[in-house]
Every structure is written in structure tokens, then in C-alpha cells.
Amino acid sequence: DGGITQSPKYLFRKEGQNVTLSCEQNLNHDAMYWYRQDPGQGLRLIYYSQIVNDFQKGDIAEGYSVSREKKESFPLTVTSAQKNPTAFYLCASSLAGSYEQYFGPGTRLTVT
Amino acid sequence: GNSVTQMEGPVTLSEEAFLTINCTYTATGYPSLFWYVQYPGEGLQLLLKATKADDKGSNKGFEATYRKETTSFHLEKGSVQVSDSAVYFCALSDLYGGSQGNLIFGKGTKLSVKP
DSSP: OOOEEEEOSEEEEOTTOOEEEEEEEOSOOSEEEEEEEETTTEEEEEEEEEETTEEEEOTTOTTEEEOOSBTTBOOEEEOTTOSOOOEEEEEEEEOTTOOOOEEOOOEEEEEO | OOEEEEOOSOEEEETTOOEEEOEEEEOSSOOOEEEEEEOTTSOEEEEEEEOSTTOEEEETTEEEEOBTTTTBOOEEESSOOGGGOEEEEEEEEOTTSSSTTOEEEOOOEEEEEEO
């Protein structure tokens, strides 16, 4: 079955630690996205990538980093510089130039 | 800039009631419009879409019509079920953003349907 997987579903970290969230897709999509979801805030775009080895900052990129070494994978690192990292993180993908995005199940990160 | 405004929730309905969730937008050009649904603890799923004025998107009994004159894309369903309980997001294509493919989302409207 084609789709997007995110792991783990729940992640707990201590303040000051970097943490990497996984996102893999087997839909052969060119573009991939990372969003952050907070209660009452909707979805906010962190980073996006249209092709391998290239990515752009979204609206709230500070404190985050990404890589896109393979078409299928777009990991997100939440660094210790991110002031409020506790949130629900969603990864999505789409065909090049398409606005129809497909979402993974999300990772809930809790930092204490 | 482009933006999406949804009615605030939560919305609580009884089973078989009529549903309307309002969505209005501000955009330059002619964006595509989308409704996504998020069930508890899950990611978002595309519910329906419309790509030009007067188009009607429909899926699973839900409908929304792209109204350019009122810049609206209201979601409707004639008879809701308990299984429709979820958060609904309106979104538009960001034609003049950083890159093609980006969406701008509303804040979401939580729907609870009681038996």
C-alpha cells in the first residue's frame, strides 16, 4: 500500500536535546512538507522540499532543520533552539506542482 | 496576503442534523480550494476540492461550492453521523507563495455529533 509513514507516533524528550522525526513516503511524490499543529492554531508550515537536495523555509522554520537526501525521505530535526517544541508534527507529500497533499499520521512530541 | 477564515468551533450537532461550516478566503488570483478532515489522533485526509469558480466538490455526502462573488467555500452535509466527528480544515492554494504546491490552512473547526 502506498502512503506516508511517520515514526514514532509519540516521542518524549528532555529540554535541551535535539530530536529527529522521521517521514517516509512511497507515493513517488516529488514534494514533501512539514507542518506543526497546535490547539486552535491550525497548521503552520515549517519546511518544504520540491526536489531532492533542495528545501525552503516555511513560516516558522526557526529552531528546526531538515534534509532531503532521498526522494522518499524528509526527516525533521527539532533543535534545542526551538523555544516551544511540544506539538503535533505532520508530514505531507504531493506530486510536483500539485496542491493536493497527502498526510502522514503525525508524531506527537512532548518536551519537558 | 492570502488567508482563510473558518467559523470557530466547536460545533455540536445531533445525529441526522444539517451541517454547515463556513469558510471564506482572501486571495490574489484564482486559487484552488480544499476541505481536509482530521479524525482524532490522525493526520489530515483530503475530503473534497474545487479548482475554479462555481465548481462543486463532493465526497461522502459532504459538498462545498466555490463562490467567487462571496469568496466562500462553505462545507455542508445534509445528515451528519457520529462517525463525522472530527476537525475540518479549509485550505487554499498559495499561488504566489514561495513555491507551487503550498497550501494555506484555516484554523480548523471541531465537529462533535451526538447520538
